[in-house]
Amino acid sequence: MQGTPFLAEWAPGELCGSMLRLFIYGAFIRLTRGKDVKEDQTRRRRPRSDGRKNRERLLETARTAFGSGEIDIPLDEIARRTGVWIGTLYRHFANRDALIEAVYRDELNRLAAAATRLAETHAPVEALRAWLNLFVDYIATKQVIAPALNSLIGGTDAIYADSRTVLTAAIGGLVTRAIESGDIRPDIEPVDLLCALGGVSNYATGPGWEPRAKRLVDVLIAGSRPEG
Template identity: 55%
Template sequence: MNAKAERPALRRPREKHAEAAAPLRKPRADGQRNRERLMESAKAAFADLGAEVSLDEIARRAGVGIGTLYRHFPTRGAIVEAVYRREVQQLAGSATRLLASLAPGEALHEWMRLFVDYVATKKVIAPALGSIGGGASQLYASSGAQITDAMRLLVDRAGAIGAIRPDVDSNDLLRALVGFTYGVASPDWQASALRLIDILMDGLRPPRPIRAP
């Protein structure tokens, strides 16, 4: 409700000649670290206490002062959005990470499980995102693309080696996933989604081995 339109010119250190130049120092390590810890704590706090947690609580969990939180995230919307972006990036990024350490079929299966976690977070903070200034739809568009791409990558790889039927459309699969998770609001929805994912994966396997071992 506050007219917080002004960002009040943070600091004015005595400047000799602040010319247009690139700051040469590299960013301080503690700053980066605290930023990361804040997002981590915020995610946990959202999950535990809902999207309305006090910012004090988030700072406390992160072990930093409230001033530090505000320096990194000047508005509540900023931290909510940052957490969401980070979730999306972690989910999308995990596709390649999983492909590096697992067989493509297993990577796909595991990624789908991660998707359920992602939706759990999103369910909590989406309302908060919604009441932020209207930029939410753009945010969703970009995140949707990242997730679509990750899904396609996994499906392509799994299809290429015959771990799943070759005619599976990654968009169909994504829609199925969304359906599993967005359905009812029962407290059991996560377990249910995970069971459905297992069943879906069974169904995705090719009817017969590509060739006998």
């Protein structure tokens, strides 16, 4: 038996009236509620935006404290200096370990992002030089929080493995550009430059080591130049 088309189940008046009500009231609802929906979406976005800003501010406070040697600073003091409640801190970082790891990963992500930014704004060899100087700053941060990182529950193998991957990829693009421009020799490996500067971390304890490390950057760049 042939099936009855869907529209045939509706009487013409009922169909017309139902569709008319749908179009009129549906459009009316959309028109009258559009402003309210936008305002509601804005209200929902604002807490998320504020949350991101608070997280960034907490990381900046912790980074500054750790960088000045306050590695054992209480979490409530970090919250106080940031100007937020301690509950806000715990909303973003479950415990001290989480905050320390977040500071380290944030520094790592900044360094990776800097490689892209420098490649877009500097000549190839100068982008590489500038990034290596930033790498020295990264070593300084890592040295300060290394004792805390090493005490993290679960260890640091995954964290350091991630850092090697991120750093190698970041410097790799800069080295490739410098080779292609003829500014450095094609036999230069990115990991060689990282290892050379990484070795400085063994002496990153006394005053004045950072300027010396940054002078080493100039030595590495000069030594990487093509012969002749």
